[in-house]
Amino acid sequence: MNTAPRKKVLVFREMPPDQLARLQAVHDVTVANPRKPDQLALFEATLPVTHGLIGSSYAIGPELLARAARLEVISSISVGVDNYALPALRERGILLCHTPGVLTETTADTIFALVMATSRRLVELALHVREGRWDRNIGEDLFGWDVHGKTLGIIGFGRIGQAVARRAALGFNMRVLYCGRRESDMPELSGKATRVTQEALLAVSDIVVLTLPLTAQTRGLIGRRELQSMKPGAILINSARGPIVQEDALLEALNQGHLRAAGLDVFSVEPLPLDSPLRLHPRVTALPHIGSATHETRYRMAELATTNLLQALAGERPPALYALD
Secondary structure (H helix, E strand, O other), X not given: OOOOOOOEEEEXXXXXXXXXXXXXXXXXXXXXXXXXXXXXXXXXXHHHHOOEEEEOOOOEOHHHHHHOOOOOEEEEOOOOOOOEOHHHHHHHOOEEEOOOOOOHHHHHHHHHHHHHHHHHOHHHHHHHHHOOOOOOOOOHHHOOOOOOOOEEEEEOOOHHHHHHHHHHHHHOOOEEEEEOOOOOOOHHHOOOEEEOOHHHHHHHOOEEEEOOOOOOOOOOXXXXXXXXXXXXXXXXXXXXXXXXXXXXXXXXXXXXXXXEEEEEOOOOOOOOOOOOOOOOOOOEXXXXXXXXXXXXXXXXXXXXXXXXXXXXXXXXXXXXXXXXX
């Protein structure tokens, strides 16, 4: 790595100690998590002199960027970039890095866990045992539904969508339909995954999985019309971003019995408010946004984000630069 002068780095979410040490060896580092009241003042005081930001799950909007006059790069410990004001970054020439690839398989595992949990009613039946209600063999009212052999529809067919398709087609002999910007080029999915329109996918899929990013085009993409066009008794899985689904319309479809169940790892407001009807809904399996939350994957994400930041501040091209153009 090229020798470069020490710069100011602001870490706005906790990092593994060894990755923090990598930053401290080269730059002057301040750790201040603005979500914590006792660290917010330090975050705000450091922002104007900061050259590099690194962290995740905190909105860096136009107002914050306007106060960061020296900012050169943001390194997000995430694959999604919807927390950042992309037009403002583009206008000022600030680099944005993220961490694609390293979380693909882990997130696909989580998605398929939701497919299994909703279809086989795993959380509901685990509570049945835990709460002492298992006093005889269960009857048909508590039976689940097979996953193998069913039709899985995937909306969004990037790295994560393709990883889910592999699990479904190769592991569970599922028919896979997908809609995305391009045809799959994965040899192992040849003849096992078919590209169709979103309308066709919704109409025939037993389980619909969302794996697309949150953009102006995808916000609210799945609303009343789309949910009502789904196959009666279908299941919706969302581990992408909460605002892609119109939650009022989802509740309506669940309450009407049109949808059998929903598996949700993301929500429009996070953490999920205690008064949200989704929290205790009998047809909803809800997780606390854990798509990539394993020790191994979160470490790899922090490691890549650190490398991104160090190389960007050294004037080199980082390995995972997000294309703002």
